[in-house]
Amino acid sequence: MKVDNPTSRDIAEIAGVSQATVSRALRNSPLVRKETRERVQQIARELNYFVNRNAAGLRTQQSNTIALLLFDETEGEDAQINPFFLSMLGYITRAASGLGYDVLISMQQLTDDWHIEYQASNRADGLILLGYGDYLTYHEKIEALARANTRFMIWGPIIDNQPGHSISCDNVDGGDQATRHLLGLGRQRIAFLGSTSQRSPELAARYDGYRKALLDAGLEPDDRLKVDAMSSEGEGYRAALDLLSRDVEFDAIFAVTDVIAIDAMRALEDNGYTIPDDIAVVGFDDISLAGHVTPALTTVRQDIRQAADGLVHGIVGLIEGEPVESTQMAPRLIVRASCGAL
């Protein structure tokens, strides 16, 4: 009764039914008599049989697989992936497996052109795109995906004229909350560290929120308090030094990502400033590091779990032909020590 690599045909033979009936029984078809179904399933279990995914996929033209594409600007072989996306990955695979989908992962560089292949080759039924990329490059890729009728969900801002569906965080609101909080604690000279370029729309939106909060409080944004910084190692440090060298007074920093914020805190401390007494700092993302640095970083949290669930449900909806809407999630301020509120 041992078969090496059992097929539905082997089971059919043992069960004394047709191969078609085996196929139906294994998929719990109501067309099969309960008794037959159970007998077939019992035999399948005994033989350690599993449906050949290639054969099933070829027949149904599906893969029951989602491809997760992680983009990262960081160049080089040693590139560390943004921890925020890495956490999302965990939740995405859980959500996907809950819906019966496998997750294929890929760390393509943005410049690679393999995105279309996943669906075209029947390796995946749809894609989830994760990563802060340069918007221009990104946009082009997305248009190509849309032209090829690829199904995809984007983690990122909703942008006019951009095809596809996305889930994002209300970054304007996040920047507003962070800045408003600092203002509420009496800080008046709040510096902004990060990018305001339209090439990174989500970061630019956080800046918009920062401006909004200041203007609402009757304060005029001061460009001397605005320092460009990318969200990679060392950038925040450099940006903070730049800020210090400008000889402009400031009592707080809103950094557009935690990575920048944490780096900046080091630079401030290395230059004799105390956080939050001299300078209050607020970040964005709530990466796991944020709660562990000293002082613990006040930041704006995006609900990763909710985002992952949304992306997975979205892509499965697209695959199954249901209507899917782009949505925006509410960010939440996590107050810790670095802002001086505790």
Place this chain on the structure above:
Amino acid sequence: MKVDNPTSRDIAEIAGVSQATVSRALRNSPLVRKETRERVQQIARELNYFVNRNAAGLRTQQSNTIALLLFDETEGEDAQINPFFLSMLGYITRAASGLGYDVLISMQQLTDDWHIEYQASNRADGLILLGYGDYLTYHEKIEALARANTRFMIWGPIIDNQPGHSISCDNVDGGDQATRHLLGLGRQRIAFLGSTSQRSPELAARYDGYRKALLDAGLEPDDRLKVDAMSSEGEGYRAALDLLSRDVEFDAIFAVTDVIAIDAMRALEDNGYTIPDDIAVVGFDDISLAGHVTPALTTVRQDIRQAADGLVHGIVGLIEGEPVESTQMAPRLIVRASCGAL
């Protein structure tokens, strides 16, 4: 000249050759005349054609996919995955894609029984297993995999009687290096935080290294300086408090993982101790957090990149029927501030 979902047959028709020739041309077979080959490939490009993986896989009985199984003891929905494995994930996908393999990821709990399915269903040609699990449960799963003739590589210690191939770090040497370093700095009363149970062989091996270093230095290990701790949030804190409550003198801690070490540092600080002046601390793993905490954590680094490359080459070797050997990598001490050497 636009075809919706082109097949090799469509290309054959356009090129005026047989479908078999198209298949050969696309795989760069030397059997096809160069001229023909290029014409076929040109048409394929124009049509945005990609080989249907299901069909090819069904025919060749391969998937060109590796399944990466991440185990985590942590219970519950919010379970964060060990950052060490998450980093490994990145390197594994890069190495795999370099060899033409896709990576399917799964975060099954150890208790689930789906491991065999990956290969049996032709979804993956082999598995890579990642995770510190309870050894007994783990061992049983591995035996089941071996019985099912599944190809797999394990990240973990090489254990007698255990089937399969593995890549691991020389944990005894790592524990020895860490302890020896503390001894070299004049610390004599070194506490050990972690598990010594044979259910976690790699952690037990680190303890063996700790003992070895002490004995080599003519010191007798003191069981009162040994505190059990798992490597999950809060455990190190608890363990350090336990240690303090024992009223035993100690001037250093070797923690079996960075997660425990960092937690323990918090507990010590909260109780008025200064690190490294009062207590020196050394961890293990070199997670990214380690370099960012204050004081920065001295730790033992396992070369993640090398491990990932080894695992991928190993599994591909097994898939392609080449001889594969289990190997052990050398760990390296990374000296930072927490041990008092700087």
Place this chain on the structure above:
DNA sequence: CTGAAAGCGCTTACAG
């Protein structure tokens, strides 16, 4: 409720 048959899109011996 069940079976015989077609066909998904490839790869690869076999024949020329």
Place this chain on the structure above:
DNA sequence: CTGAAAGCGCTTACAG
């Protein structure tokens, strides 16, 4: 160098 043909293991209309 090329083609005709078989067959990988399923799913699913079609017929009964």
